[in-house]
Amino acid sequence: MSNHDTAPPPAPSRNPCCLCWCCCCSCSWNQERRRAWQASRESKLQPLPSCEACTPPSPEEVQSWAQSFDKLMHSPAGRSVFRAFLRTEYSEENMLFWLACEELKAEANQHVVDEKARLIYEDYVSILSPKEVSLDSRVREGINRKMQEPSAHTFDDAQLQIYTLMHRDSYPRFLSSPTYRALLLRGAPQSSSEA
Numbered sequence: 001m002s003n004h005d006t007a008p009p010p011a012p013s014r015n016p017c018c019l020c021w022c023c024c025c026s027c028s029w030n031q032e033r034r035r036a037w038q039a040s041r042e043s044k045l046q047p048l049p050s051c052e053a054c055t056p057p058s059p060e061e062v063q064s065w066a067q068s069f070d071k072l073m074h075s076p077a078g079r080s081v082f083r084a085f086l087r088t089e090y091s092e093e094n095m096l097f098w099l100a101c102e103e104l105k106a107e108a109n110q111h112v113v114d115e116k117a118r119l120i121y122e123d124y125v126s127i128l129s130p131k132e133v134s135l136d137s138r139v140r141e142g143i144n145r146k147m148q149e150p151s152a153h154t155f156d157d158a159q160l161q162i163y164t165l166m167h168r169d170s171y172p173r174f175l176s177s178p179t180y181r182a183l184l185l186r187g188a189p190q191s192s193s194e195a
Contacts, residue, residue: 057081059187066175069167073098081183085174086166093131094162094170097124101159105152117150125158133162 057077065072072078083095097120104116124133125143135143139157146154174180 057183059184062180062183062187065180069171072171072174073163081179082166082170082174085177085179086170088179089170089173091170093124093133094166096131097133097155097162098159098166100124101155104155107152113152114150117147117154120155121147125155133158134165135161 055077057075061075061077065075065078072082079095079099083092086092086095100116100120100123104113104120107113107116121143123129123131125135125140126132135158139161142157143155
């Protein structure tokens with residue numbers, strides 16, 4: 001369990017009592033937000049189900065993943081298999097960040113947007129996070145400015161940068177990986193050893 005799970009982090013505030021935009025000082029904490037955080041933490045940023053929990057992909061679906069990265073990312077089973085591959089490359093945080101941003105963009109409640117944006121920042125953007133994603137300084141500075149008034153689109157530039165990184169860097173290796181090749185072979189016509 002990470003340090004973020006042991007104690008509620010500071011709540012975002014539109015009017016912090018000091019000059020700290022992220023409201024990390026103890027004066028921004030209050031009991032109501034702490035209770036709301038504890039009640040909602042379990043439902044936020046849940047991991048993607050494991051590959052076993054997903055519907056097994058058809059052979060045609062597995063083959064379509066080689067046609068484009070978009071097809072892979074639009075497939076729940078594809079995302080799950082790709083996430084498992086990223087885990088072997090020690091870069092699973094890229095997929096987790098991308099998924100968290102997708103979840104944030106679907107949120108309409110501003111209070112929930114504030115909370116999810118803060119969690120995404122702490123989990124993936126903060127230089128103190130063990131799951132920090134690799135972002136250039138321009139994008140990171142933009143996020144820091146946007147965190148003063150978070151929106152569902154606070155991380156759009158960062159999400160695109162991580163998507164592009166996965167597409168250009170990890171995706172070609174995934175297509176050549178034993179994991180993907182095994183999925184392709186599973187869909188190929190089997191010999192008489194199949195019973």
